[in-house]
Amino acid sequence: MIRKATLDDWQRITEIRNAVRENRLSSANVSRVADVARWIYDNGSFWVWEEDGAVQGFAVADVRDGTIFGLFVHPDYEGRGIARALLPLACEDLRVAGHSVARLTTDPGTRADRFYRRNGWTDTGRREKGEIVFERPLL
Numbered sequence: 001m002i003r004k005a006t007l008d009d010w011q012r013i014t015e016i017r018n019a020v021r022e023n024r025l026s027s028a029n030v031s032r033v034a035d036v037a038r039w040i041y042d043n044g045s046f047w048v049w050e051e052d053g054a055v056q057g058f059a060v061a062d063v064r065d066g067t068i069f070g071l072f073v074h075p076d077y078e079g080r081g082i083a084r085a086l087l088p089l090a091c092e093d094l095r096v097a098g099h100s101v102a103r104l105t106t107d108p109g110t111r112a113d114r115f116y117r118r119n120g121w122t123d124t125g126r127r128e129k130g131e132i133v134f135e136r137p138l139l
């Protein structure tokens with residue numbers, strides 16, 4: 001089931017964020033990520049996938065800058081189409097907010113890198129720490 005997260009989901013969302021093996025949160029980013037997540041919780045939507053009685057994945061956009069802020073699936077639930085189902089909802093939030101292009105960054109050589117390339121995202125360059133910047137038009 002896909003639904004919008006409520007405040008009760010916050011602990012599980014944090015667990016999933018910490019359970020992933022790639023694109024892990026660096027300690028330098030913890031407080032910035034917490035601030036952005038809090039803003040989106042209060043002003044936007046965390047889209048979550050619920051299965052077996054718990055949230056197993058989430059997708060979230062930051063409508064302020066046109067980015068996909070997060071797309072994370074619990075490692076035990078990877079490879080079943082959960083990210084492919086959730087990501088369009090976060091992209092739609094960006095489109096409705098007036099953006100014509102969605103952007104995100106991810107580490108090279110990861111599952112996410114391969115996933116975005118197969119799903120219509122274009123590699124547009126690198127950030128200073130080597131993360132790939134992907135873009136996708138929002139039609």
Ligand SMILES: CC(C)(COP(=O)(O)OP(=O)(O)OC[C@H]1O[C@@H](n2cnc3c(N)ncnc32)[C@H](O)[C@@H]1OP(=O)(O)O)[C@@H](O)C(=O)NCCC(=O)NCCS
Nearest residue numbers: 020023071072073078079080081082083084106112115118
């Ligand atoms: C990258 C990540 C979000 C992908 O999530 P996922 O749910 O495993 O991805 P999906 O299952 O939707 O897609 C992966 C593949 O599974 C396959 N798949 C298996 N069963 C499927 C099903 N029932 N329906 C659809 N696809 C299925 C597809 O081949 C799909 O390939 P595609 O890219 O050609 O669509 C996930 O691996 C993850 O959270 N990684 C760690 C964190 C991370 O890197 N996040 C991104 C940070 S920017």
